[in-house]
Amino acid sequence: MRPFRYHRPADVAEAVAVLGAEPQAAYLAGGTNLVDLMKLGVQRPDVLVDVNRLPLDTVQELPDGGLRIGATVRNSDLAAHPVVRRDYPVLARALLAAASGQLRNLATTGGNLLQRTRCVYFQDTGKACNKRDPGSGCAALHGQNRDLAVLDWSEQCVATHPSDLAVALAALDAVVEVHDTDGARDVPLAALHRSPGTQPERETTLARGALITAVRLPALPAARRSAYLKVRDRASFAFAAGSVAAVLDLDGEVVRDVRLAYGAVAHRPWRAYRAEEELRGRPFSPELAAAAADAELAEARPLRHNGFKLPLTRAITVRVLTELAARAAS
Amino acid sequence: MQGGPETEITTDERHSSRVAFDVNDAPREMTLDNRTTLLDALREHLGLIGAKKGCDHGQCGSCTVLLDGRRVKSCLVLAVTLDGRSVITVEGLAGPDELSPLQAAFIAQDAFQCGYCTPGQLCSARGMLDEVDRGWPSAVTDDLGAPPDLTDAEIRERMAGNLCRCAAYPHIVAAVRETAATR
Numbered sequence: 001m002r003p004f005r006y007h008r009p010a011d012v013a014e015a016v017a018v019l020g021a022e023p024q025a026a027y028l029a030g031g032t033n034l035v036d037l038m039k040l041g042v043q044r045p046d047v048l049v050d051v052n053r054l055p056l057d058t059v060q061e062l063p064d065g066g067l068r069i070g071a072t073v074r075n076s077d078l079a080a081h082p083v084v085r086r087d088y089p090v091l092a093r094a095l096l097a098a099a100s101g102q103l104r105n106l107a108t109t110g111g112n113l114l115q116r117t118r119c120v121y122f123q124d125t126g127k128a129c130n131k132r133d134p135g136s137g138c139a140a141l142h143g144q145n146r147d148l149a150v151l152d153w154s155e156q157c158v159a160t161h162p163s164d165l166a167v168a169l170a171a172l173d174a175v176v177e178v179h180d181t182d183g184a185r186d187v188p189l190a191a192l193h194r195s196p197g198t199q200p201e202r203e204t205t206l207a208r209g210a211l212i213t214a215v216r217l218p219a220l221p222a223a224r225r226s227a228y229l230k231v232r233d234r235a236s237f238a239f240a241a242g243s244v245a246a247v248l249d250l251d252g253e254v255v256r257d258v259r260l261a262y263g264a265v266a267h268r269p270w271r272a273y274r275a276e277e278e279l280r281g282r283p284f285s286p287e288l289a290a291a292a293a294d295a296e297l298a299e300a301r302p303l304r305h306n307g308f309k310l311p312l313t314r315a316i317t318v319r320v321l322t323e324l325a326a327r328a329a330s
Numbered sequence: 331m332q333g334g335p336e337t338e339i340t341t342d343e344r345h346s347s348r349v350a351f352d353v354n355d356a357p358r359e360m361t362l363d364n365r366t367t368l369l370d371a372l373r374e375h376l377g378l379i380g381a382k383k384g385c386d387h388g389q390c391g392s393c394t395v396l397l398d399g400r401r402v403k404s405c406l407v408l409a410v411t412l413d414g415r416s417v418i419t420v421e422g423l424a425g426p427d428e429l430s431p432l433q434a435a436f437i438a439q440d441a442f443q444c445g446y447c448t449p450g451q452l453c454s455a456r457g458m459l460d461e462v463d464r465g466w467p468s469a470v471t472d473d474l475g476a477p478p479d480l481t482d483a484e485i486r487e488r489m490a491g492n493l494c495r496c497a498a499y500p501h502i503v504a505a506v507r508e509t510a511a512t513r
Contacts, residue, residue, distance in 0.1 A: 003340035006347055006364045006410045028411070035367070035406045036387050048364070050411055076400075080466040085474040096469040100491025101458055103388060105400045106407070236469065236490035 001038050005047045012056075012179050012213060015049050019209030020181045022047045027211060029072055029111035032103050037116060041125045042132055056110075056213055059083070065219030071110030071177075071212045075165070076101070078109060088217060090226035090245050094168035097230040100237045110212035113166050113176070113192065114204065117159035117267075118239055119148060130156045131200040146305035147239070151266040151297070157200030158303060161193060161268050162239050168228055170261035170269040171245035174217050180210035189215070193268030200267070222249035222257055225327060229320040230263070231312060240264040242312040248324040253283040258321075260292075262313055265300075272296045275317070284325045286318050293317035351412040353378065354422030368404040368412065369393045372419060380420035380449040384493070391492035394450040394457075395419045401457025403491075420449035423456060432456060432509045439505040443496035451492050455506050458488045462510070480510050 007025075009015035019025050026045035028034060029052060037043040056070040059081050067083060078084060079095035099107060121127040121139040128137035140148055140158050148158040166189070174189040192204050206212075226247040232238040243263035249256045258279045260272040278292035293314040300310055340363070350359040353376060360375055369386075372378040372395070384392035386405045393404040396418040404417075424430040429437070432455055442448045462484075465477045470487045478484060485503045494502065 001337060001365045003338055003342065003345040004364055005344045006408075028408070031408060031411075032388055032403075032406050035408060038365075039386065048408075052411060076461070076466065080464070085467065089474055092467065092474055093469070096467060096471075100391070101461065101488055102391060102394055102401045102403045102454060102491045103406075105397075105457075106402050236487055 001041070002044045002046065004045055006050065007047055008050045008053060012054060012211060015051055015054065016179050016181055016209060016211055018047070018049050019211070025049055025209075027051050029108040030074070030103075030106040031111075032099070032107045033111065033115040037123070040123055042116075042123055051211065062216070062219075065221075067217040069109050069215045069217070071214055072108045074105055075099070075107045075109070075112060076104035079104065086224070088168075088172060088220075088223050088226065090171060090223060090228050090247060091165070091168045091217075093228035094164040094230075094243075094245060097228060097243075098164040109165070109215055112163050113169075113189075113212065113215075115163060116203070118162045119159040120144070122159060131159060131196075131203075134199070134201045142304070144305060145303040147241070147264075148303060148306060149266050150300045150302045150306055150309045151270060152195050153267065153301070153303075154196045154198065154200070156198055157196035157267065159196065159200065159267055160264050161203075161266070162264075163269065164228070164230060164240065164243060164263060166193070166269040167243055167261045167263040168245045169215065169217075170271045171226070171247055171259040172217050172220060172223060173259070174215050176212055177214040177216065178206060178210050179213050180207045182207075184213070186216075189269075190271055196267045203267075220247065220259075223247045223259075225249070225324055226259075227320050227324055229316045231316060242309055242316055244313070244316045244320050246317075246320045246324060248284075248321055248328065250284060250325060250328045255279045255282055255284050260296075260317065260321075262296075265309060265313060272317075274298075279321075284321070286322050289318045289321040290314055347410045349410055349413055351409075351414060352416040354418055355416075362409050364408065364410045366409045368395070368397075368407040368409050368417065371409040372404065372417075378419050378421055381453075382446055382449060384447070384450075389493075390447070390450075391454060392447045392450040394453040394492065396453055396457055399457070399460065401454050418453070420452050423452060430456070431512065432459075432505070435505040435508045436502075439501045439508060440498075441501040441505040442494075442498050447492060447494045447496075451489070451494065451502055454489060454492045455502075455509070459506070459510055459513070461488070480507070482507065485510075 025047035028048040056072040060068045127139040230243040245261045247259040262270040275292035275296035382392040384390035388406045
């Protein structure tokens with residue numbers, strides 16, 4: 001690991017100022033991803049700015065019924081929060097499906113959104129990777145790419161975003177509060193992560209040195225009937241082979257509203273707007289859910305080893321929506 | 331001390347920090363290279379070799395300790411971040427000549443073979459039982475609104491962050507179940 005200086009800022013403004021002044025600085029939150037990548041030599045900051053003691057660790061209920069989640073709220077605390085469990089079960093379920101108890105006690109809300117891909121070529125400094133080393137090539141494109149993207153990838157990068165939390169937040173239309181040297185602003189979660197394109201080293205739309213300070217959830221009464229379904233290679237403590245976050249609001253049998261987002265298919269959490277369009281206003285059936293998933297995946301381009309993700313994503317779409325519809329009927 | 335590629339020697343004093351935190355209820359203070367993980371601080375600087383270095387990447391759980399009462403993987407925590415905080419290791423789960431009920435249950439249930447993962451299993455189970463007492467749900471909890479019922483499936487899911495390559499899992503589950511039942 002490269003030697004680094006350590007800085008504990010007094011407030012958000014100081015944290016942002018230090019990052020602005022130090023080109024190789026990085027924020028340290030839970031550290032579950034960053035410290036590992038530093039050991040691997042993938043990330044090589046020369047200053048760590050520790051944001052863990054900034055007052056960003058509370059969950060507040062908003063007057064309009066929404067929720068404001070501080071950026072350093074730990075994954076375990078958020079999953080156990082009574083309002084999350086009652087009003088946004090999809091969020092609690094996504095958090096509980098991720099990592100392990102020990103990691104959830106460290107990992108933060110903001111850090112989770114900014115975690116790096118688990119593409120093994122990115123994590124191996126001996127391999128070509130445009131994300132880690134721009135211009136070096138992509139060893140994954142024609143390598144072992146079973147775990148990688150089927151949608152929206154480029155010749156430069158086929159990585160997926162590994163977060164479960166981000167998939168649930170995409171379905172919930174969350175808004176990310178960000179501070180940078182220009183001040184505070186809101187970024188819709190759907191606009192936070194980028195497609196890889198020709199610059200896979202740029203993973204978000206945030207300016208360098210921007211700090212996520214909170215995530216806001218809008219009030220969404222329909223989210224009381226929501227679910228997260230994750231499929232993985234073993235029963236627990238593994239990244240998704242496929243995942244879906246779903247909110248379903250039925251009027252009788254007719255889909256009044258639906259929110260769908262997929263994990264493990266693209267460089268960013270994948271909000272399935274096209275599938276939602278297919279479902280909205282129609283009487284729900286498993287066949288309709290399958291057709292909606294097919295519409296969403298029509299432009300998918302599976303790689304050599306990951307064609308299974310298409311039928312898998314279709315199947316979990318049908319299963320999660322059918323279960324939510326059955327709950328509505330009972 | 332520092333694993334992985336590119337372990338550079340540094341003499342720049344800005345790369346080290348004075349840090350003070352409690353370990354097993356005793357105040358400890360030391361100057362550490364900022365790169366030092368909590369696991370290395372415990373093992374290499376404080377002589378507490380109960381927490382084990384298995385994978386050193388947060389995947390195996392053998393380095394699990396309690397940080398301010400919560401279970402964490404000490405290989406992913408930088409010691410420099412810990413000023414004023416409190417760490418309990420396997421050495422601090424009971425007095426020097428005592429066994430905690432959990433440790434006694436591990437012996438009674440034959441919950442280990444080689445023992446390498448056991449300190450991590452014990453600290454993890456200790457933290458996990460407190461999480462259950464606080465009513466935290468898990469991925470296999472059916473009703474997010476009800477207090478969790480600590481079934482074997484719940485124990486297995488909640489202990490998924492601790493690997494045992496001897497595969498003593500059935501006995502570990504039994505030891506945790508026994509401890510939970512007699513509390």
